Amino acid sequence: MSLVANSDTFVIDPWDGEVVWDFSRAQNLNLKGVINTHSHHDHIRGNDFLKDRGVPIVKSCPFMTTLQLPGHTMDHVGFELKDDNKTHLFVGDTLFQAGVGNCKGGGEPAELFQTVQTLLKNYAHQETILYPGHDYLKKNLEFSQYVEPSNQEVREALKGLDPHKSFEASPPLLSEELKLNPFLRLHSTDLRQRLLSIRSELAKLTLSDEIVFKTLRLIRDEF
Ligand SMILES: [Fe+2]
Incomplete structure (x- = not known):
């Protein structure tokens, strides 16, 4: 869950609507809407509480760009907020610290692979x-x-x-994630060697980045 504010405030994926409501009132925030990255219960749990108090559930926010991020679910979206010289990406269950979302609740690993590649192409250099x-x-x-x-x-x-230490207090930089997150390190020779030793059947295949990604997702599901 994140609260994003300039003159208006939007809450992304509220877990506890009452906490958001009380905090917004205590801080005199102009709570304009609820936006969700996807419809899994743990991301929309607080929607109804806020809706009942007149906060609309909206599809987009006027000061953020909506990104299509299919993979964890096929309708998953994210939000981009540009600061002076930084970009803030609200990625829901697409990217985690040192990992990616699973695809068990309506997703598709091949889509998630493409989405992560697009995020890297568009954001890794800034x-x-x-x-x-x-x-x-x-x-x-x-x-x-x-x-x-x-x-x-x-x-x-x-x-x-x-x-x-709460991770919300120091959200991760994508540049740091490139060092830690195996799903962003598909070219690592050591990682590829390791996958071959864990899954000997891979030796018969040409290891494309997509196969490495999907194999990682598979092994992580069982880890
Ligand atoms: Fe989810």
Whole structure:
């Protein structure tokens, strides 16, 4: 859940509508609408509470760009907010810290692969801050280490994990994610070698980026 405000305020994916409502009133925020990245229950749970108090559920926000991000679900969207020299990306369950969303609830790994490639192409070269829908950092880093054991950055990140630190307080930079997230490291030789040792049947295939991505998703589903 995120609150985005300039003169008007929008809430993205409210979990607890009452918390949002009370906070907005206490801060004198002009709560103009609720927007959702996708329709999974844990992203729309607070919608009704806010709707009942006159806050409309809307499809877009006037100061953010809506992005089509199919993959976790086929109707998944994200929102881009441009600051002076930064880009803020509200990515829902598309990208997490050191991972990506699963495709078990109506998604499609091949679509998710394409979406992640598009995000990299459009945002990896600029300062981009990610706002994922959940914090699965510890488990995701453990998976990163499993599939790319030689990755020193992952080892350091796991060592430095602070269980008391909320990820909302320091949302991840896409540039940092490139070092930690195996789904963004499809060209890593070590990662590819490791996948071949975990799934020997891959040896028969030409390992395209898409196959590496989909294999990672498959192994992560069982991890
Ligand atoms: Fe979801």
